[in-house]
Amino acid sequence: MIKAILIFNNHGKPRLSKFYQPYSEDTQQQIIRETFHLVSKRDENVCNFLEGGLLIGGSDNKLIYRHYATLYFVFCVDSSESELGILDLIQRWFFHSLEHVGNSVVTVFPLWLSQIFEEEGVLSMHKVFVETLDKCFENVCELDLIFHVDKVHNILAEMVMGGMVLETNMNEIVTQIDAQNKLEKSEAGLAGAPARAVSAVKNMNLPEIPRNINIGDISIKVPNLPSFK
């Protein structure tokens, strides 16, 4: 069973939290803090498994996490889950979350990345993936996630249900998510048009934000993302 799924950034700010056991809001925050504390002090090149913290812990539980750019993806699981399987799952989820949160820039990314995968061979896939992300997508992916946390939730819901892995085939997940989004669009119909227009206008200044925050990295970002504006 998966007990909880957390995403938080390098400063411990929660970006997504999903608990499959009931906890009060306060406890949830404590768990997030504790988990952040445990995970953040670890070096980059250590293993991705960690004995559980005290709050959500118990000897049976483990934290399995991945650190992408500015984000930590943490799964708290018990012994019935395969450690390596979950790691793989996190990676696929992240990959497709980015693809699906809707920012046009990011949708370009998997295509481009998959080319690298083909060149490098599947074995080094993970390494390449993380390194490229670290280079190019700092802040971008975090912002996408922040603004579209509901969409990430929806992807997650197709992947994990009630603490159990529902589907591991990403194509299937994507098909279902697409169909749902289509349904949503058709429901909005005419009445939704003005709202969409407004939100499009509002989103136009969205790319401003990462710059304001992280000026130092602009030189890396701009050449890689010409279509950003």
Next chain:
Amino acid sequence: MALKMVKGSIDRMFDKNLQDLVRGIRNHKEDEAKYISQCIDEIKQELKQDNIAVKANAVCKLTYLQMLGYDISWAAFNIIEVMSASKFTFKRIGYLAASQCFHEGTDVIMLTTNQIRKDLSSPSQYDTGVALTGLSCFVTPDLARDLANDIMTLMSHTKPYIRKKAVLIMYKVFLKYPESLRPAFPRLKEKLEDPDPGVQSAAVNVICELARRNPKNYLSLAPLFFKLMTSSTNNWVLIKIIKLFGALTPLEPRLGKKLIEPLTNLIHSTSAMSLLYECVNTVIAVLISLSSGMPNHSASIQLCVQKLRILIEDSDQNLKYLGLLAMSKILRTHPKSVQAHKDLVLQCLDDKDESIRLRALDLLYGMVSKKNLMEIVKKLMTHVDKAEGTTYRDELLTKIIDICSQSNYQHITNFEWYISILVELTRLEGTRHGHLIAAQMLDVAIRVKAIRRFAVAQMSALLDSAHLVASSPQRSGICEVLYAAAWICGEFSEHLQEPQQTLEAMLRPKVTTLPGHIQAVYVQNVVKLYAAILQQKEQAADASAAQEVTQLLVERLPQFVQSADLEVQERASCILQLVKHVQKLQAKDVPVAEEVSSLFAGELNPVAPKAQKKVPIPEGLDLDAWINEPLSDSESEDEKPKAMFQDEEQRHTKPRAPEADEQELARRREARRQEQANNPFYIKSSPSPQKRYQDAPGVEHIPVVQIDLSVPLKVPGMPLSDQYVKLEEERRHRQRLEKDKRKKKKRERERRGTRRHSSLHTESDEDIAPAQRVDIITEEMPENALPSDEDDKDPNDPYRALDIDLDKPLADSEKLPVQKHRNAETSKSPEKEDVPLVEKKSKKPRKKEKKHKEKEREKKKKEVEKGEDLDFWLSTTPPPATPAPEELEVNTTVTVLKEEQEEPRGEEQDADEDREQDLEKKPSKHKKKKHKKDKEERPKDKRKSKKKVPPTDEEAAEPVENGTLDEEPLPPMSSYTLLAENSYIKMTYDVQGSLQKDSQVTVSVVLENQSDSFLKSMELNVLDSLNARLARPEGSSVHDGVPVPFQLPPGISNEAQFVFTIQSIVMAQKLKGTLSFIAKNDEGSTHEKLDFKLHFTCTSYLVTTPCYSDAFAKLLESGDLSMSSIKVDGISMSFHNLLAKICFHHHFSVVERVDSCASMYSRSIQGHHVCLLVKKGEKSVSVDGKCSDPTLLSNLLEEMKETLATC
């Protein structure tokens, strides 16, 4: 309307949406809280609006705020509103919010039941999907009970997307509502072979999760999983199955043998590390369960260890970690194969990754031997010094203690060294494990007598040194060590060199800063020391010195009397008075030492931690009996508020997960153990001498304190354990030389000295004799202690409720509750029916030994059968003779039919999914059902047609040959009787009542198409009488018929159920009715009709209800029942069969049976009790009945007479 909608959405665009909220929060970094509270106010306004889009937007924002830690439970009702929106967009938002913040305590959750049911049956698969996803997060016992049936229907939905979600959520339903497991299980099992891989994976997931908690119930699924394992290509499914096998193999070693080969193949072939790792893990589990008897066993171990070594040596830290983890599992059973890789483990100990170091530490536990213990601990001690984080250092500390103390200090050759290690560990600042060190000190000092002198010296030094007291108590648990030190110095004060100095150290003013429980021990042991000193001084006739000591106590003790800790205060005051008294006596020159020391005469012995639990309860002592009569009501009422308060408080203090509680329990148990070991008042009055020296009984053990002179008795100052390492090496060397000289003699002594290690150590270990001839006293157990090692299962474990035998046939009472009263529904949900609840037979108390035996036998047989099934699969060659078709067990109340006959069933609709059930016998409930699938499995020649024709009465009476059983077998019985028949269709029916619905009965009608036509649009209608009416769909008139929810292709039969409402049940009655249908064949279709008369007998209002004989007796005594009797002659049937027949056809249960006389009981749906006394004479049977309604009774007896007449 449309205008309004557009207007609403135009308004809406100026509301904040989620993105605006997020942006706003990011822009208000300084006053985030204020900004958010502003937003919440806005949200509250939005929630008040009628526009659902606005509400959904507000709820969406709330979900985000919930993530940031804001309590949004106040909006629960609004969330439900959004959940019930018709648009998927909003529904999804609502369900997401609910899944994030609803839990069992949310009171509005019960309002969702109908909404969720509606969504579950929605035509849009995404509505259903989103409802299932949401429900999986907040399902409560109530929701689980109410919706279990709906979800079960969804498990056979046409869309795999829904099926997989429905299957997966069943696990949550089982957890909350364990009763649903058995009815749902056959279908779940069926889903293991679903064509869709996603559904299959979900089913595997659920069963694995179930089996992990209670593996033994799922052993019978092993063949199925084996098939899946060899056929599946989905790694995720494979991993789950392989993990499941890992849990099953300990229960069935033969399964392991069968697994080894395919697993080994997978290990060789797979490229997926995750799969490889799980395979290795399961092979390890198999090897552990086999432990012997496998020919190529060592080859498999070698393969595993070798693969793991590859993992550990990999540069990927994850693989390294997992490799070590798996290695530690092998270690438990095959330490030698792991010990070969000691180098690797020690290397990992230096890894920069803490997780890996911790795993390596686990492995070390199994790698130590007498030879290398000191070396390894030395290495660990250097790590302790280097470690920065306290967690890792604490972990090291516990590991050192674990390693050294394992199997009764098996590897320790020199206890002085161990004590010094412990003393060195006390220098750690800020560790949480002071109590562990203290426990070890106490344990060693008490149990290793030879070490006491040394230990006392070390402990007095500890007491004297300032650093422990100085460290602030809240920061360090290390001062716990002083507890042990004080106690050891006091208890073994005869070994103290300078007792007076120690006494002074213990009376220093600083001591009062220590925690209370430590001070209390100080006070107590000060007196012990004092007694020792007095003795010493008086022997030396040094009266003034003795008086000085007394004076010191009188001066210093008041500081403890002022303590805030009650225990300290109390002990100190007592002792102060005592000392003052002694002082007076001393002034008169009375010798007091003798008397003071007699306060502490006798020796304390260690007591086993479980000793208290194992004291057998003396015969004749009833722990549940009242000692005093319970208080009167008024008094207990007074106490009630207090109890409630305590309850409340408990809940507050224990909000932790059950796992944490277990730890806590273990901790407390440990604490208690210490407490008991230390507490001088805990000692038994007369320790049984034969248990004190278990290892060396008789006189031989007497030279206990023999210390090898090669080791100095006292190391000046603080000892360094390193010195011991050196000394030990020298000693061993010398020993070796010596040994060469006097081989024979030595060997003899050696054996004596090391007897307690007899079986465990390796050959090289044996060469090392312990430095001290150590006699470790085993812990005491009470005499005739109960041998059983009762496990401390947590009664609150939620998974325990799911420990359910799934191979037992379903009982009627286990049906899932169905929330409907109408009989006809969509054709795809045949299980939706109103089912009368009939009490489970097996629950019936068996008063009579005979019956009990029968049941046992049946059970045994069933087990055998089950076993045989698995056996057959497990054995590589088929068994010599396949068992002939099982003879069927017979039970007085349970009818079992021969295999060729229809298998009687409880009314489990799902059973038709359960194809494998034919291997099992099913006790019949009072009706049977025909199932297509059963039919297919049955030899066709046994029947005229392969149609499901319920046996008629002649068939039922057909003699059955079945001679091998003790009891004569029962003829097949069916309660289905013919309703009407024509060339197209045959109708048979049965009527059942339910105790839950006092005015309803369900009529199950089996419709069988006997023609070549296709029958459709079937409709059943009856002419209602005043007393009985057909329950029709809402809104239809009394003249409308009720549609039959299916169509019948030629030769097919199916069952439909109709509910009737009955006013009075005391009389039998008949209803006229018609079945109309369209028969369609190649020539065209015709409207056809079949008239029938539905007969409601009084029997059909009875529901089999078990009754205890004492309750039965009370009922008869009550005198409220009227009586009547019948007598039937010419009966040839055995009494046993006769009773079975009454039970079956008239819904009775046997209360008690003595020879040819039996009492029986049943109950009507309206609560009438019916009691029967059945007596068998030569050729006749008399039935005396008692019932709360005379009319009912006489009618019943008439009916019974007819039944008996055919016997």
